[in-house]
Amino acid sequence: MRKYIAEFIGTFVLTAFGCGTAVAANSIFLSMNAAIPVAFTTLLIAFAFGLSVVAMAYSIGNISGCHINPAVSVGMLAAGRMSVKDCVGYVVAQCIGALAAALFLWRIFGARDSLGQNGYGEASTLGLGAGSILILEIVMTFVFVLVVLAVTSRKEFASAAGLVIGLTLTLIHIFGIPFDGTSVNPARSFGPAIVVGGDALAQLPVFIIAPLIGGVLAALVYRLLFTEAGNPAEEPDTDAEEVREDAGEAEPDEADAAEEEEADGEER
Template identity: 50%
Template sequence: MSKYIAEFVGTLSLVLFGCGAAVLGGDHVGQLGIALAFGLAIVAMAYGIGPISGCHVNPAVSLAVFIAGRMSLRDMAGYWVAQFSGALAGAALLAAIAGTAHGLGQNGWGPGYLGEFPLSAAAIFEVVMTALFVIVILGSTGPGAPAGFAGLAIGLTLAVIHIVGIQVTGVSVNPARSFGPAVLVGGHALSQLWLFFVAPAAGAVLGAALFRFRVLAA
């Protein structure tokens, strides 16, 4: 059970730190600060729970690891339960602190949402960035990768993705991260949640396939 508890705690922390930076500190730290909050949360959790569960804290990452042949279907399902539960708990804690009147850092697109990018741009961004994200994850944790640096590489990659894409979708690349805030905020955020399941899953499949079929191989 320890690996599932670790995934719960890790995903809770990602939502609380990342979305918390947006909700509680966004006016002060800006887009760069929010991006660093998400990235540094992953760095912290990678070294904190990585030895226990691998620190996926993201259903798309677990899907990619499964497709790459590095985990079982049973473990992937268990990770998904832990990740979605952790994200909901993290969003609930944030709501208890800040309320939901100003949102919980939920993802979205279109008129009234940040840069007001259309659905097509949001979908392209989420698919491509998730694919690139899982390529970094699978590459930096694979055989022959420098030991001890994966957490830093993964966290910095997530930060860069947020620097590029916060105005597009708020950045998901993680269905659980989108799920927690959307469920509690409801309304428009919940109606748009489907994209943040479909696009990251598609990106995860694309990125993982490169390793599964040894297109990317040392």
């Protein structure tokens, strides 16, 4: 249960601070009757999502692994690094956390027509259709989940994993926000879409299906590249083997030296 609570909190923070930054940034420029510089707001929103992941990774990471994303959990399941029971529990907790965050934003901003929801067509800054957004989300999620699987599989990366994952999510948002607001996370899309309703809810399936496909593809590639036969990281450490061999060869010498010392002691 502790893991599920951690995932709820992590996804709440990610959605509240990420989507909340998007709503706040756009609201400020609209209130000023100024043209919204897309590049500026894109950076603000991208870093809000990325830093949210970094913050959660170093706070709840040791409890649940800080997936806070159904695509990551499904990718972990497909990679053989998670049980079906935990995967279902994680996804449910993540979706509830994102929904709670969307309700929180609705209460804070006093309106629910814009809560950082994803969209295509007229809702896309660049006007991309559903087909293009589907491909885009698959590719972006593939990259993100592959990075997550890779950096969390090596002990030497453990201390920097949260930072690497957070910066990767920042990069993906910088690229993807002008297209569809960037999802790569079904829960993050689910919460705002449920509260906003209308077109956001009608378009939601794309932002659930595409990230899940991307996560599974990343897991398949991970299993192909990071197997015992194909990944040097999984192979025995040559230096360690040499050290063990040297230690094994030295043992008889040490034993002989001990016997000689005992013999000298008896003679004396």
